Amino acid sequence: MVIIMDDKIVNEVSNLYKEYYSYVIKNDLLEVPEGIEYREFGYGYFKKVDNRNISFKDGEEYKNWVLKNAPFHLYKSLSYMEFPSKSGGANKKKVFRREIAFDIDVHKTKKCRHSDDWVCEYCLEEAKNQALYLIEEFLMSDFGLSGDDLQIAFSGNRGYHIYIKPKDEEIRNIIESYEKPQRRFLMDYILGKNLNLSKIGSGWKRRLLDVFKKKKIATKQFEKEDNWKKIIEKRKNRDKIYSIINETLNKLELDEKVMDDDIRLLRVIGSLHGYTGFMVKEIKYKKLSSFNPLKDAIFNDFNEKFYNVKIKQKIDKIIINDETYNNKSKEIPASVLLFLFGHGVNFEIIY
Numbered sequence: 001m002v003i004i005m006d007d008k009i010v011n012e013v014s015n016l017y018k019e020y021y022s023y024v025i026k027n028d029l030l031e032v033p034e035g036i037e038y039r040e041f042g043y044g045y046f047k048k049v050d051n052r053n054i055s056f057k058d059g060e061e062y063k064n065w066v067l068k069n070a071p072f073h074l075y076k077s078l079s080y081m082e083f084p085s086k087s088g089g090a091n092k093k094k095v096f097r098r099e100i101a102f103d104i105d106v107h108k109t110k111k112c113r114h115s116d117d118w119v120c121e122y123c124l125e126e127a128k129n130q131a132l133y134l135i136e137e138f139l140m141s142d143f144g145l146s147g148d149d150l151q152i153a154f155s156g157n158r159g160y161h162i163y164i165k166p167k168d169e170e171i172r173n174i175i176e177s178y179e180k181p182q183r184r185f186l187m188d189y190i191l192g193k194n195l196n197l198s199k200i201g202s203g204w205k206r207r208l209l210d211v212f213k214k215k216k217i218a219t220k221q222f223e224k225e226d227n228w229k230k231i232i233e234k235r236k237n238r239d240k241i242y243s244i245i246n247e248t249l250n251k252l253e254l255d256e257k258v259m260d261d262d263i264r265l266l267r268v269i270g271s272l273h274g275y276t277g278f279m280v281k282e283i284k285y286k287k288l289s290s291f292n293p294l295k296d297a298i299f300n301d302f303n304e305k306f307y308n309v310k311i312k313q314k315i316d317k318i319i320i321n322d323e324t325y326n327n328k329s330k331e332i333p334a335s336v337l338l339f340l341f342g343h344g345v346n347f348e349i350i351y
Contacts, residue, residue, distance in 0.1 A: 009349060012307075013341050016334055017070040017272060020299055024270050025063050031269035031282075032059040033076045040084035040093065042265045043071035044274060052265065055084040072274030072342075075265035078258075090262035097176050100183065101266060102190075103258040104130050105159040114316035117343060119276065121319065123158050124293050130252055131160040132288060138190050139164065142203040147285030154297050156273025156280040159255075161266055180260060187259045192249035197229040211248050217241060277302070277338025294320055302335035308350040309337070315345055 024030045033039050036059055042052030052075070056062040066074065077084065078101055082094035104127055108114070111122040131152065139145045139162070151163040166172045178186075188194065195204060205226070212219045217240075221231050232238045258264050267273065267280045278297040303321050311327040318325050318339060325336050332340075340347055 006348065009337075009341060009347075012349065013072075013338060014070060016277075016302065016338060017072060018067075019301070020272055021066050021070050023299075023301070025067055029270050030063065030066065031076075031271075032062060033268070035080050036062060038080040038082070038084060038097075040077040040079070040081060040263065040265070041268075042075040043069065044073035045071060048073050048274070049075065049265065053085050053087045072272070074268045074271040076268050078264050078266055079262060081263075093263060095262050098178070098183075098262065100164040100175050100178065100186070101258060102134060102162045103155070103159060103255040103266065104134065104162070104253060105155070105255045106130060106253050107158075117275070118316045118318070119158050120316075121294065127158050127160060128288065128291060131162060134162060134190070134252055134254075135285065135288075137207060138203075141206070150285060151269075152283050152285060152288060153267075153269045154279070154281045154283060154291065154293055155267060156271075156278045156297065157276050161269075161280075180262060183259045187254070187256055191252065191254065191256075195245075195249065197232065197245075198227050200226055200228050208245060208248060211244060212241075215244055217244065272299075272338075273342070275342035277335060277342060295322070298335045302338065303333045305334040306331050307334070307337055310348050310350055311340070312346040312348070315340070315343075 021030070037055070037057055039055065040052060041054040041056070041062075042049045043054070044050040056065065078099040079090070079093075079095045080097040081090075082096060084093060086092045106123055106127040108116060109122050109126045112118075112120055114120055135147075135150065135152075139150065140147075145164065145166065149164065149166045151165050153161045153163075155161055164175060166175070189203075192204060200208075205222075209219050209222060212222065217237070222228060225231055232241050235241060258266065269280050269282050271280050272278070273280060277299075278293060279299060281293075281297045283291050298321055308330060309332055311329065313327060315327045318336065320333070320335050320339070323333075325332055329336075337349075
């Protein structure tokens, strides 16, 4: 993504980020990660991560740094490390514990009519639906977690971050001690990799039976038998059944590297996303189904400050706070200005 380097616009954007961080820090809305002295931080302005291997001795030093630098992208490590400011990977950093988190990163849907890096209500709704599917179908139904065991955050763009944080400290200690093979096993199960249709397990059996019923596939044999391969091969509609299974296995768009990488960074909750200007916002499970990023992830003050602009290229429409903007728009709020800037749109502010 190319950012247009107009000094006046860059200065204005920087001031908006400073204004935002001043507010959220004053009101204790910026995440201070647990065990902050063991966390690595990264940040970026015109790229997602211009620099990493940064650490802070405590929350006060961290918040002062954020206030001073007001980065456009702000990340923290999922891992706890003995030497978070050392470069050179997990071995040199001495990772000793790691949060378990999923990153749903949705692409354009069939309903979307915009360019690949844009957003609309359809792809944002799909991202939310996938988050709910992951939570309700796997984390709750299969793993026995409740909404209180999860921390959910809108990513600030077209995704969601879902952290597993069981209230039971013993369980949390166990899962945060998982190494890469154990985390990989967890991810593979959710993605249905190496699913054995000759001996299907209870979780995937339940899930696929629900889909079969919706697709008007007779399920009586499947309910009684665990060797589905034998049943399907005798069916006249076997190609349709295999297609439904494959579609179900590919329902979630998960960033697998977030689970694999020992030194993976994830966006700080309460920060702004440098491509959209949207908040990386925490959401309670019970509020997730009604969450609308185009309203609820917009900093209110950014909807009240307006700019006269000239947009010099054709752009896809963007609807923020129920208002539609395109390349013909002459006056835009700060929320839209940040979105255009982050997407590299060629425009100027008319003073």
